[in-house]
Amino acid sequence: MINRMLSILFLVFCLNTAGLAQKKQADKANNKSAETSKKDQKPVRVTWNALSKFDFVRENGKYAPKFAEEIQKLDGKKVEIEGFMVPLETSGKQTSFILSKIPFSECFFCGSDEIQTLIEVRLQKPAAFKLTSVVVSGALELLTDDPMGMVYRINDAIVIF
Numbered sequence: 098m099i100n101r102m103l104s105i106l107f108l109v110f111c112l113n114t115a116g117l118a119q120k121k122q123a124d125k126a127n128n129k130s131a132e133t134s135k136k137d138q139k140p141v142r143v144t145w146n147a148l149s150k151f152d153f154v155r156e157n158g159k160y161a162p163k164f165a166e167e168i169q170k171l172d173g174k175k176v177e178i179e180g181f182m183v184p185l186e187t188s189g190k191q192t193s194f195i196l197s198k199i200p201f202s203e204c205f206f207c208g209s210d211e212i213q214t215l216i217e218v219r220l221q222k223p224a225a226f227k228l229t230s231v232v233v234s235g236a237l238e239l240l241t242d243d244p245m246g247m248v249y250r251i252n253d254a255i256v257i258f
Contacts, residue, residue, distance in 0.1 A: 140177040140234045145198045145214060148178075148249060161241045162248050168239065176237045176251065178216070179230055190223035196233055196251070217250040224256040232257040 150165035164172075183195035198214035218233055235254030240247050 138175045140175040141171060143171065143176045143178050143237070145178070145180070148216075149214075151248070162239070164239055171237050172239045173236055175234065177232055177234045177257075178251075179232045180216070181228075181230055182226055182256075183215075184226045189225055191220065191226055192223050193217065193219045194226070196231075200228070200230075215247065215249075217245075217247045218254050219250065219252050220254050220256065227256075227258060 148168065150168055151162045153160045154163045178196065180196040180198055181200045182191065183197050184191055185194050186192065196216040196218050216233075218235070221235075233251055233254050233256055235251040238250040238252055240250055243250075
């Protein structure tokens with residue numbers, strides 16, 4: 098139990114301290130999102146299984162994800178996925194959070210799940226934290242050099258309870 102809490106606290110600490118690199122990527126993502134997303138674009142429903150279709154390859158002395166072609170086609174597109182909120186803020190309202198394949202009460206670091214079972218979500222407007230599963234809709238961004246090791250981010254997102 099203590100190991101789970103420490104792992105979650107470490108994740109929260111890491112994500113909250115990535116300020117400059119995260120801002121740079123957010124600006125890039127917001128520009129990309131604004132160019133590619135349309136208000137009336139129907140989201141593509143994606144599954145956790147589909148998002149697991151990538152490998153880590155060594156390039157220029159570091160490892161980076163190499164995405165399957167079907168996943169590459171989703172970069173910048175509006176998607177929808179169901180999962181569980183992992184809060185990054187102490188208040189009830191979240192402006193960003195981690196979407197997990199498994200419930201918050203289970204530890205993804207202790208089990209068999211890997212990084213592709215986590216998606217960073219940046220919301221259009223704050224949303225209340227929920228313990229039950231939620232559906233998130235927004236522009237998918239494929240990350241290749243995220244300082245926190247994340248592989249996916251959903252920008253300009255809304256939470257559908």
